[in-house]
Amino acid sequence: MPEAARLSLNSLRPSLVAVAAVALAALLGGCVEDGFEGAADYVGSVGGLVERLPQPKPRVVQIFIASTRKGESGPAAQQLAHGGTRYALTTLTFPPGHRPGAIERPMWGSGDPQNDIMVAGRRELDSDEFKAELASHISGRIGVNRDVLIFVHGFNTSFDDARWRAAQIVADSRFGGVPILFTWPSRGGLLSYVSDKDSAAASRDELQGLLEDVAKTPGLGKIHILAHSMGGWLAMEALRQASIAGDRDLGGHLGDVMLASPDIDLDVFGQQMARIRPAKVTVFATSNDRALGLSSWIAADRPRVGAIDAATPQDKAALEKLGAKVYDLSGFSDGFIGHGIYADTPDVLHAIGAQLTAPRAGDADKVSIIDARGDSGPAPPAPSPAAPATAAPAAAPAAPEAVQVTPLAPAAAAVR
Numbered sequence: 001m002p003e004a005a006r007l008s009l010n011s012l013r014p015s016l017v018a019v020a021a022v023a024l025a026a027l028l029g030g031c032v033e034d035g036f037e038g039a040a041d042y043v044g045s046v047g048g049l050v051e052r053l054p055q056p057k058p059r060v061v062q063i064f065i066a067s068t069r070k071g072e073s074g075p076a077a078q079q080l081a082h083g084g085t086r087y088a089l090t091t092l093t094f095p096p097g098h099r100p101g102a103i104e105r106p107m108w109g110s111g112d113p114q115n116d117i118m119v120a121g122r123r124e125l126d127s128d129e130f131k132a133e134l135a136s137h138i139s140g141r142i143g144v145n146r147d148v149l150i151f152v153h154g155f156n157t158s159f160d161d162a163r164w165r166a167a168q169i170v171a172d173s174r175f176g177g178v179p180i181l182f183t184w185p186s187r188g189g190l191l192s193y194v195s196d197k198d199s200a201a202a203s204r205d206e207l208q209g210l211l212e213d214v215a216k217t218p219g220l221g222k223i224h225i226l227a228h229s230m231g232g233w234l235a236m237e238a239l240r241q242a243s244i245a246g247d248r249d250l251g252g253h254l255g256d257v258m259l260a261s262p263d264i265d266l267d268v269f270g271q272q273m274a275r276i277r278p279a280k281v282t283v284f285a286t287s288n289d290r291a292l293g294l295s296s297w298i299a300a301d302r303p304r305v306g307a308i309d310a311a312t313p314q315d316k317a318a319l320e321k322l323g324a325k326v327y328d329l330s331g332f333s334d335g336f337i338g339h340g341i342y343a344d345t346p347d348v349l350h351a352i353g354a355q356l357t358a359p360r361a362g363d364a365d366k367v368s369i370i371d372a373r374g375d376s377g378p379a380p381p382a383p384s385p386a387a388p389a390t391a392a393p394a395a396a397p398a399a400p401e402a403v404q405v406t407p408l409a410p411a412a413a414a415v416r
Helices: 003-029 074-078 127-138 159-173 193-202 204-215 230-244 266-276 290-298 313-322 346-357
Strands: 036-046 049-056 059-067 086-094 118-125 148-152 178-183 223-228 254-260 280-285 324-328 366-368 401-403
Touching (some): 059 127, 086 127, 086 159, 148 159, 159 178, 193 204, 193 230, 223 230
Parallel strands (some): 148 223, 223 254
Antiparallel strands (some): 086 118
């Protein structure tokens, strides 16, 4: 071999070996996916040349919490707070290998962000701070991303379980707006049904107040509600009360109301629907839901809305006559209880996400902007892309319409 060619090959050999090392590591460790950040894990070193594979990045989910619980742990989490709703803003992270429908938590210890859902931060807020923070989080969003999703949990749910579930639904449904968990005191026991129902009833006014406060948020799109089990009864009662008070559609902001296995008496549901029609209400029913079967037994065998047989034309028609759409989830149930299918099944989560994220023609070009100047003038429009020099003026892309919002105090106007 000529000397020049041998020198050239020798100079390339470290790089070739490093490339081979990276390829071997990929074969042994699996494919490298998008969403990686940083550098870690040495995979080879030749002649001082070190190659690194990026470390997977946990996904971040921020969620507001509105709670009528006295505390978040121990006996206080099972007691009703006196003095109004308590607010917080919580940041959670999801492991890179998170599976839709799963809540990855350690069996013991504090957990690992690479394997478990973790709380990365928490900040308590008073009522005014909550409203300002919510407006700040909505500011700058366009179209359906200006929406808010309020999740209301059901019977036998601890504070931690409610928080994990709310964040998991937001992550798996790919909801692009601002999520809020409304949590109420539950004793977290199968024998505490009556006590939990009383706590839910005592939380109706607070949930109604939350809905009305959120509806006044500057630049808001729609308010969607996803409520499970007894939380479905609580959500419908709060909407019914708002309607009786003269605010049937939350100032035009009420969006989808999704009831997953709602623990609601059929006659009561009819009265609730009569008050809030023509709201867009969807019922996810499971005829083999054993938890709702127990609820029906406690109520002297009165039928529950979430346990109707949606595959039977007359049962489905009974709910549709009231103004609700019905989806049968019975075929997805492969467990003994069958009460949490809506959040455990990827296909159902995708359907919920598709409903939440569907574009609305009237909102597609609207952007929420907080006016931090301290006056009541119109919010500045978002800049529009420059039209090509050769294009006619009519062909220039239209700028998103700026939504008129109420000015906030300077400290609250900074967009995060």
